[in-house]
Amino acid sequence: MQYEHQRIEEKWQAKWKADKTYRVLNATDRPKYYVLDMFPYPSGAGLHVGHPLGYIASDIVARYKRHSGFNVLHPMGYDSFGLPAEQYAIQTGQHPAQTTKTNIEGGFDKEGRPVAGYRNQLDRMGFSFDWDREVRTSDPAFYKWTQWIFLQLFDSWYDAAQQKARPISELIACFEEKGSAGQDTSVLTGDIEQFVGGFSAAEWRSFDERTRQMVLQHFRLAYLSDAWVNWCPALGTVLANDEVKDGVSERGGHPVERKRMKQWSLRITAYAQRLLDGLDALDWSESIKEAQRNWIGRSEGATVRFPIGEDFIEVFTTRPDTLFGVSFITLAPEHVLVGKFTTPDRRAEVEAYVNSAKNRSERERQAEVDKVSGVFTGSYAKHPFTGAEVPVWVGDYVLAGYGTGAVMAVPGGDQRDWRFAKHFGLPIIAVTEGADTEKEADERKDATICSKGFLQGLKVPQAITRAIQELEKLGAGEGKINFRLRDAAFGRQRYWGEPIPIYYQDGIPYPLPESELPLKLPEVDKFLPTEDGEPPLARAANWSYNGHPLETTTMPGWAGSSWYFLRYMDPHNAERFASPEAIQYWQQVDLYVGGSEHATGHLLYFRFWTKFLFDRFWITFDEPARKLVNQGMIQGVSRFAEEIRIEASLKAKFDSRELVLKVMDTSGVLNQIEIPPHSDATGYHIYCSSGTPLQFEFVDKATGARITTVRSHHHANIRFVTEESVDGRNVHHIDIDSWLKEEPVYHPIVITDVPERAIWDYRMGTWSSLTTERSLTSRPLWVVRPEVEKMSKSKFNVVNPDDIIAKYGADTLRLYEMFLGPLEQSKPWDTNGIxxxxxxxxxxxxxFHANEASAHTGSSSNAPAPSTLRVDSLHVTDDAPTKAELKILHATLKKVTEDIEKMSFNTSVAQFMIAANELGSLKCNKRAVLEPMVIALAPFAPHIAEELWEKLGHATSVTTAPWPKWSAEHLVEDSFSYPISFNGKTRLQLEFPIALDAKSVEEQVLANPEVQARLEGKAPKKVIVVPKRIVNIVV
RNA sequence: GCCCGGGUGGUGAAAUGGUAGACACGAGGGACUUAAAAUCCCUUGGUCCGCAAGGGCCGUGUGGGUUCAAGUCCCACCCCGGGCACCA
Known part of the structure; x- marks a missing residue:
């Protein structure tokens, strides 16, 4: 009987659904285990083979834990708010809710193309999700609680003394009693720190409502303020720092500029220290923890105030020990005091500089890091220790958003200051012994201070401590810890997100009462901003509460994902985000699996919200996930080409000569092409791969002399698109005409089966191998080579799991993805090994089945019809297994059990293969061996396991079977074949009983004639015997 | 520049300091078959010697070191991937 994957998988998927095999109940007497996957955004492109990698791994662990007696929560849902559905809505007018529903449940898109649906694709993989617990962040029943948590944040302030969030009412009570005195007010604002003027209790009571609310905004964890934001004009919205990469938006790559605007923010900076400290106890990969540490960016130092007239400039420095080396002060162009300190004679120049700096995008500023620019304000500040006059400059190497937006420049100890000083001819004072300040700044942290003053002769660390003491004594500064982490921009000028439950009365934000939640997304006529630039929600009719206008921005994509793990615990609760009982039972996520690209976005907000909910006593733990595993990316293989044109200027050299063109990269000559003399007026067009830079050498065929060399600097970056399969062959679309013009468009001309390394002969219309010599005409040639990159629809290198499942089945795909290599490692998808x-x-x-091959050959002429064959060909006996068979079984159970615990799935699959090969050659068909094997395989290949389990006569699902335990007694060996090595090199094998002690082994080894022959009569210097390991003879 | 990972056959990869290359793909050879598919068996790191059985040498990015023994530990360097970056 044949293994019919399709029939088996359809049968069991239907049965699991009907029987609710994977339903999980909250209260049981079994211990709990919570396995969570990062839920996907349901895009129209559907799943590709990269997506399930992590899901398969977590599914194996979930199933294994179930077999091992745990009550396992293993849910799945959708992060269903997001930009693509909204962009699609703008283009087609289809409501994002509809697009999202279709992408999840399947159907047809607006253009009538079929959409498989995430749910259907996931079901075909045989995952053990409890779908009764599905969540969708765009479901009002879900986002009601996202809004509710926002209201809690709005209703909270961070008490720096107690290091926790508290209700804002307690802060108000404090103000009424004592005013703003004391530590209670030392809270970061998240931007450049702003000074909240102190006030007494009496003053507070005399404040009007508006003033009180303005003051409270400085303390709320969700607050509205003027903030520098990353504004992306192309997307028409603000982005959080982690959504901007290299000055462009992470999604879409649109330019981003800094802009100051009213903006909802979350005060994540208040949690900076706890987010940092909490990392140590987490079982997360070191690289993710490091990424978070870098992102939080804690630095210890001091603030120093430099008096300037009645005013002062405050700077932050990590090196107060270099204070005596200060030769100027630099302000960021955006610094609020720039205007104030500019003298009239300098005003024109300073304003021009500030304007040009402001108008340059972030990207331009980053690109011009090497360029030094700046301008003198004309003012001088006083050095707090020496009283010296310190000129105040403006320079764009100082960032507005970090520290105080101003630096004390120490050219002798800081390379950036040094370059600025060199460029403008400012004095450079040596601060450390042995520094050559003519050449560069000395940034060593183990140096000795040499600048004049009380720090002279001290080592850097001691000097830092001393300098802070002196600053504090003088009242000119104090020790200070600074963080790179910024508060998170929380408002998005977009439609498809959670509405922020806030209304405005006299321009002051007030929270919507809880009873009004969920505040549902309104209907709008268009998903675009209004004519005067208001967000799409401003288009909604009656977007108000009791006549007061409602907030028009929506929450960012990461809002729902910051707490969704709690909702799975109790997904249908209408009273709370989850019941205390459910939270108490399920606690933290025990294993969280997802991509490492979320290191500084989702994973930080996820921890932040958890800590906040903990502070306000809604949950009983302050970290969301105990263990985190990052699955690697499954990459796609793309094929590129690039263009080189050899135009008129070069053409003259080629005329009337026979040439040889050598195509080379760093590894040498890839190809040689003979070029006949030609008279084409346009010159040659050669199309080449962009994998590595190529070089083209033209050689005179007759003399062998090199005529000219051309580098492939004209990149066209043409992508060969593998978009569909026709008759099992990949069809590559490419638009040559638009390519020749400039911008690549993926379409018209269809080329089939692009080889990995090839030249496209335009004239012949065929591909030929790179090694073939061929003549070049004036027609273009392409050289194509593969390049590995991220798998994504936009790169046209997607492999769909549905195709693999249709051919081989889900069990094969699951095993194959695990077999590919270690889970954490990225690897290109390659179907060859499947x-x-x-x-x-x-x-x-x-x-498990009778050997049909022999049955067939024995009676090939009158073989039974397939239907009768199918009936009962199970061939399993109840005979007692042999020692060898038990050894294979228990070795497999041991290896697989240990490997699942280590999440080393590739090696467990290998062990299954070894077992199948060995049991196959032993012709083992004994129930006592095969039955435990079925259970052990079930987490990896659940469908085939269920089918075999049923055939073995079981009425209940294999998922209910207890995990088979291995026992050491079956693994004991009687003897061991010792590798005998000479000076560490293995030369022969000798078998001895396990029980034989080291001394006897040594004697017998030395008595062996072959060993004697190798010793050539000489006595060994030393013999090392490691029992059950090795014998090493030193000669 | 700084901080994390990682470099092993033609390919994906195994390997508590103890026989490097398990397992799989691919390739080559063979069996069965009219044929194909499927299945099974053998070979497969490089190189040299030998008709053969067999044997020698080299080999885990490079160079040193520790050790009876190093892919594994230590030092220096090179390369690849990822994160951070005029962060004071």
Missing amino acids: EGTFRFLRKFWNL
Whole structure:
């Protein structure tokens, strides 16, 4: 009987659904285990083979834990708010809710193309999700609680003394009693720190409502303020710092500029220290923890105030020990005091500089890091220690958003200050012994201070401590810890997100009462901003509460994902985001699996919200996930080409000569092409891969002399698109005409089967191998080579799991993805190896069935019809297993059990293969061996396991079977074959009983004639015997 | 520049300091078959010697070191991937 994956998988998927096999109940007497996957954004492109990698791994762990007696929560849902659905809505007018529903449940898109649906695709993989617990962040029943948490944040302030969030009412009570005195007010604002003027209790009571609310805004964890934001004009919205990469938006790559505007923000900076400290106890990969540490960016130092007239400039420095080396002060162009300190004679120049700096985008500023620019304000500040006059400059190397937006420049100890000083001819004072300040600044942290003053002769660390003491004594500054982390921009000028439950009365934001939640997204006529630039929600009719206008921005994509893990615990609760009982039972996530690209976005907000909910006593733990595993990316293989044109200027050299063109990269000559003399007026067009820079050498065929060399600097970056399969062959679309013009468009001309390394002969219309010599005409040639990159629809290199499942089945795909290599490692998708895992499943299946091959050959002329064959070909006996068979079984159970605990799935699949091969050659068909094997395989290949389990006569699902325990007694060996090595090099094998002690082994080894022959009569210097390991003879 | 990972056959990859290359793909050879598919068996790191059985040498990015023994530990360097970056 054959292994029919399609029939088996359809049968069991239907049965699991009907029986609710994977439903999880909250209260049981079994211990809990919570396995969570990062939920996907349901895009129209559907799943590709990269997505399930993590899901398969977590599913194996979830199933294994279930077999091991745990009550396992393993849910799945959708992060269903997001930009693509909204962009699609803008283009087609289809409501994002509809697009989202179709993308999840399947159907047809607006253009009538079929959409498989995430749910259907996931179901086909055989995952053990409890779908009764599905969540969608765009579901009002879900986002009601996202809004509710926002209201809690709005209703909270961070008490720096107690290091926790508290209700704002307690702060108000404090103000009424004592005013703003004391530590209570030392809260970061998240931007450049602003000074909240102190006030007494009496003053507070005399404040009007508006003033009180303005003051409270400085303390709320969700607050509205003027803030520098990352404004992306192309997307028409503000972005958080982690959504901007290299000055462009992470999604879409649109330019981003800094802009000051009213903006909802979350005060994540208040949690900076706790987010940092909490990392130590987490079982997360070191690289993610490091990424978070870098992102939080804690630095210890001091603030120093430099008096200037009645005023002062405050700077932050990590090196107060270099204070005596200060030769100027630099302000960021955006610094609020720039205007104030500019003298009249300098005003024109300073304003021009500030304006040009402001108008340059972030990207331009980053690109011009090497360029020094700045301008003198004309003012001088006083050095707090020496009283010296310190000129105040403006320079764009100082960032407005970090520290105080101003630096004390120490050219002798800071390379950036040094370059600025060199460029403008400012004095450079040596601060450390042995520094050559003519050449560069000395940034060593183990140096000795040499600048004049009380720090002279001290080592840097001691000097820092001393300098802070002196500053504090003088009242000119104090020790200070600064963080790079900025508060998170929380408002998005977009439609498809959670509405922020805030209304405005006299321009002051007030929270919507809880009873009004969820505040549902209104209907709008268009998903675009209004004519006067208001967000789409401003288009809604009656977007108000009791006549007061409602907030028009929506929450960012990461709002729902910051707490969704709690909702799975109790997904249908209408009274609370989750009941205390459910939270108490499920606690933290025990294993969280997802991509490392969320290191500084989602994973930081996820921890922040958890800590906040903990502070306000809604949950009983302050970290969301105990263990985190990052699955690697499955990459796609793309094929590129690039263009070189050899135009008129070069053409003259080629005329009337026979040439040889050598195509080379760093590894040498890839190809040689003979070029006949030609008279084409346009010159040559050569199209080449962009994988590595190529070089083209033209050689005179007759003399061998090199005529000219051309580098491939004209990149066209043409992508060969593998978009569809026709008759099992990949069809590559490419638009040559638009390519020749400039911008690539993926379409018209269809080329089939692009080889990995090839030249496209335009004239012949064929591909030929790179090694073939061929003549070049004036027609273009392409050289194509593969390049590995991220798999995504926009790169046209997607492999769809549905196609693989149709051919091999989900069990094969699951095994193959695990077999590919360590989970954390990224690897290109390559279908070539999949036959191996498919063959393994067939072998495994055949262990349970009579050998039909022999039956066939014996009676090939009158073989039974397939239907009768199918009836009962199970061939399993109840005979007692042999020692060898038990050894294979228990070795497999041991390896697989240990490997699942380590999440080393590739090696467990290998062990299954070994077992199947060995049991196959032993012709083992004994129930006592095969039955435990079925259970052990079930987490990896659940469908085939269920089918075999049923055939073995079980009425209940294999998922209910207890995990088979391995026992050491079956693994004991009687003897061991010792590798005998000479000076560490293995030369022969000798077998001795395990029980034989080291001394006897040594004697017998030395008595061995072959060993004697190798010793050539000489006595060994030393003999090392490691029992059950090795014998090493030193000669 | 700084901080994390990682460099092993033609390919994906194994390997508590103890026989490097398990397992799989691919390739080559063979069996069965009219044929194909499927299945099974053998070979497969490089290189040299030998008709053969067999044997020698080299080999885990490079160079040193520790050790009876190093892919694994230590030092220096090179390369690849990721994160951070005029962050004071």
